[in-house]
Amino acid sequence: MSKNQKIVGLTGQPNVGKTTLFNALTGMSQRIGNWPGVTVEKKEGILKYKDTEFNIVDLPGIYSLKSDSLDQKIARDFIIENEDSILVDVIDTNNINRNLYLTLQLIELGRSPIVCLNFIDEVEKHDVKLDEKKLSEKLGGLPVIKTSARYKIGIEDLKEAIYNYKPISCEIKYSELLENAIEKIVDKLDEYLTNIDEKFKKVPKRYLALSFLEGDPEVVELFKKNGELLSHANRIKEEIEREIKHDVESYVVEQRYKKADEILKGIWTESIVYDDIDKILLHPIYGFVIFAFIMYILYSFVIGVGDIFIEYIEMFFEYLGGYVGGIVPEPYTGVVVDGIIGGVGGVLVFFPYIAFMMLSLAILEDCGYLSRVTALFHKMMAKIGLSGGSTIPIMVSFGCAVPGLMATRSISDPMKRLITILVAPLAPCAARFVVIGFMATAFFSQYANLFALSILLISLSLMGIIAYLISKFIVKGKPEEPIFELPPYRLPDWNYILKRTWAYSKSFLKRAGTIILAGSILFYYLLNYPNPDNSYGMMLGKMLESITLLMGIDWRGALALIFGIIAKELVVSTLEIAYNGNIVGALTPLKAFVLTLVTVVYIPCLATVATLHYETNNLKWTLFAVGYNLALATTLGIVAYNIGRLLGFS
Amino acid sequence: MVIVMADSLADKKLGTYTVKEIKSACNKLYNLGIVPGARITVISNDRGPIIVRVGNCKLAMGRGMARSIIVE
Numbered sequence: 001m002s003k004n005q006k007i008v009g010l011t012g013q014p015n016v017g018k019t020t021l022f023n024a025l026t027g028m029s030q031r032i033g034n035w036p037g038v039t040v041e042k043k044e045g046i047l048k049y050k051d052t053e054f055n056i057v058d059l060p061g062i063y064s065l066k067s068d069s070l071d072q073k074i075a076r077d078f079i080i081e082n083e084d085s086i087l088v089d090v091i092d093t094n095n096i097n098r099n100l101y102l103t104l105q106l107i108e109l110g111r112s113p114i115v116c117l118n119f120i121d122e123v124e125k126h127d128v129k130l131d132e133k134k135l136s137e138k139l140g141g142l143p144v145i146k147t148s149a150r151y152k153i154g155i156e157d158l159k160e161a162i163y164n165y166k167p168i169s170c171e172i173k174y175s176e177l178l179e180n181a182i183e184k185i186v187d188k189l190d191e192y193l194t195n196i197d198e199k200f201k202k203v204p205k206r207y208l209a210l211s212f213l214e215g216d217p218e219v220v221e222l223f224k225k226n227g228e229l230l231s232h233a234n235r236i237k238e239e240i241e242r243e244i245k246h247d248v249e250s251y252v253v254e255q256r257y258k259k260a261d262e263i264l265k266g267i268w269t270e271s272i273v274y275d276d277i278d279k280i281l282l283h284p285i286y287g288f289v290i291f292a293f294i295m296y297i298l299y300s301f302v303i304g305v306g307d308i309f310i311e312y313i314e315m316f317f318e319y320l321g322g323y324v325g326g327i328v329p330e331p332y333t334g335v336v337v338d339g340i341i342g343g344v345g346g347v348l349v350f351f352p353y354i355a356f357m358m359l360s361l362a363i364l365e366d367c368g369y370l371s372r373v374t375a376l377f378h379k380m381m382a383k384i385g386l387s388g389g390s391t392i393p394i395m396v397s398f399g400c401a402v403p404g405l406m407a408t409r410s411i412s413d414p415m416k417r418l419i420t421i422l423v424a425p426l427a428p429c430a431a432r433f434v435v436i437g438f439m440a441t442a443f444f445s446q447y448a449n450l451f452a453l454s455i456l457l458i459s460l461s462l463m464g465i466i467a468y469l470i471s472k473f474i475v476k477g478k479p480e481e482p483i484f485e486l487p488p489y490r491l492p493d494w495n496y497i498l499k500r501t502w503a504y505s506k507s508f509l510k511r512a513g514t515i516i517l518a519g520s521i522l523f524y525y526l527l528n529y530p531n532p533d534n535s536y537g538m539m540l541g542k543m544l545e546s547i548t549l550l551m552g553i554d555w556r557g558a559l560a561l562i563f564g565i566i567a568k569e570l571v572v573s574t575l576e577i578a579y580n581g582n583i584v585g586a587l588t589p590l591k592a593f594v595l596t597l598v599t600v601v602y603i604p605c606l607a608t609v610a611t612l613h614y615e616t617n618n619l620k621w622t623l624f625a626v627g628y629n630l631a632l633a634t635t636l637g638i639v640a641y642n643i644g645r646l647l648g649f650s
Numbered sequence: 651m652v653i654v655m656a657d658s659l660a661d662k663k664l665g666t667y668t669v670k671e672i673k674s675a676c677n678k679l680y681n682l683g684i685v686p687g688a689r690i691t692v693i694s695n696d697r698g699p700i701i702v703r704v705g706n707c708k709l710a711m712g713r714g715m716a717r718s719i720i721v722e
Binding site: 270276481482484 | 683694697701707709711
């Protein structure tokens with residue numbers, strides 16, 4: 001970091017348009033990583049303005065600075081540790097009274113943020129006027145900027161404000177009762193507070209006193225380490241509770257809201273807009289009908305438009321194979337054309353599906369529909385130990401489990417998130433649909449749809465059963481009381497949508513260029529060395545045959561399953577090669593059914609396993625996921641094969 | 651344990667109410683601006699989750715949670 005680079009922290013509540021603002025400030029210069037030690041996404045970007053470079057950090061969206069959630073702790077630690085940073089407090093002007101809560105807390109922490117009134121276009125559309133000069137006065141002189149990141153309004157003003165920023169000292173006083181209590185605690189703080197963490201040395205004493213009264217877990221912990229201080233503070237807490245006749249925690253919260261209302265008095269009038277569409281979208285019958293309809297359109301769009309592109313991609317790889325085959329020296333033609341181009345090309349063909357799926361979901365999310373889906377499904381999901389927030393990751397997993405697992409980051413409850421991560425890969429992804437589709441047309445021509453549907457239903461029921469069992473016996477958590485914010489419906493912000501689509505699609509391309517490339521080369525050598533009739537692959541398959549024969553699958557099928565770990569669609573191509581292009585003659589419908597079922601359920605592909613490890617940050621859970629999938633698939637395969645045989649199939 | 655009260659949000663028809671008391675100490679409600687004294691408007695209380703509006707923000711909540719919000 002260069003010397004004259006300044007740090008800017010973007011902070012704000014969820015759904016205030018912080019990410020769009022971040023994009024508007026930083027353009028293309030973004031780095032996405034993780035906060036140290038946790039898998040909460042950290043986004044940074046550079047803003048160059050006049051002669052200064054600013055490092056913009058997008059802090060997690062938080063409601064308050066209380067350290068009782070991971071996101072809030074991360075944001076607070078960042079704000080405390082970077083005491084020289086410039087803070088931009090992004091506010092959804094529609095909900096300014098609630099959003100000022102966080103602003104007040106930043107002031108309590110001794111900071112003077114730039115207040116950014118976002119979505120100002122929406123407010124002014126309803127003829128609501130907000131006097132930013134008066135607001136600034138009432139907030140002790142904080143700079144107040146009106147913006148609409150979506151329509152690029154006020155971005156230059158905000159850059160100018162960041163550039164000209166100078167910290168000021170401002171103080172907000174609450175009721176006399178609360179202020180007296182704070183003062184009494186602060187009085188003894190110097191004397192009694194001997195054992196203090198480095199972090200808390202940097203914060204105002206007033207903040208420590210107030211946070212103790214509010215019941216902030218970390219600050220209460222700090223007081224506990226200083227016995228005399230704790231008993232002194234507890235005495236004051238009891239005094240005030242006798243006075244107000246209820247707990248002081250909620251009193252502090254009420255005081256902040258009251259202050260926010262007081263600040264807004266005379267400079268802001270609330271406009272209440274009624275719309276009843278959510279009544280239908282969240283209705284337990286109509287809601288699901290509409291959901292099914294939207295999903296139908298979504299999948300038709302993804303598959304319809306995707307197919308057009310796929311045709312061209314296939315043509316391109318065919319052409320490329322022919323062209324490269326002509327110029328590569330003879331001994332390498334096999335590995336380059338059949339191995340690399342065939343293998344990577346075979347996977348890249350799915351790129352349009354992934355990209356259009358991500359695009360559709362980004363649009364639905366940005367319009368506001370996905371938050372309705374979360375609320376609609378919560379009750380159902382809660383029954384199997386998941387939560388409404390698990391719906392979207394599972395839906396995405398039908399496209400590809402990699403972005404599906406990444407989408408679990410929005411689940412606030414860590415237990416629910418873990419369970420979702422463990423079961424979401426059971427959703428048949430696009431790659432597994434290739435196997436299902438191939439087997440359906442090859443073996444079940446008339447009953448292709450029935451076959452596909454039965455595989456789908458089996459995997460979905462398994463997901464439900466496994467999620468229920470895990471939540472019951474392995475990852476136990478308290479049932480969550482659901483409450484969901486329903487942001488207003490908005491026209492999509494294409495800039496944001498395309499960025500997001502690209503970010504997700506890129507991870508797929510990356511794995512095509514790395515893991516799948518390596519897998520394809522390995523695959524080619526395994527099947528052709530020492531010679532094609534007695535290869536290493538054959539030996540490996542034969543070693544596993546003793547287990548797979550129990551489900552009617554010979555060494556060729558076993559080999560296909562091994563390669564399926566690299567990418568599930570390889571199951572089909574391996575079978576094609578292993579059976580010399582005559583799968584139909586070699587397998588019976590029952591065996592094809594079992595093989596498909598096992599392919600869908602066993603170990604998720606390598607890229608998913610890697611993502612699983614990255615998202616859980618825990619080897620034990622990764623191994624657990626792989627292990628239970630494998631055990632489940634083996635059992636299921638054996639049971640299905642033997643039931644089929646008893647029913648008279650061969 | 652939440653006791654069903656006649657004047658909880660769960661039993662209210664459409665209209666605007668003032669929050670009197672919150673029976674379960676719930677940070678989530680505080681975060682969303684549902685505190686004693688706040689104005690809360692029931693938009694839908696039919697089947698499915700209860701939809702309310704607090705300020706300009708629309709929220710959907712389960713019945714269990716709505717029962718812990720006492721309004722008048």
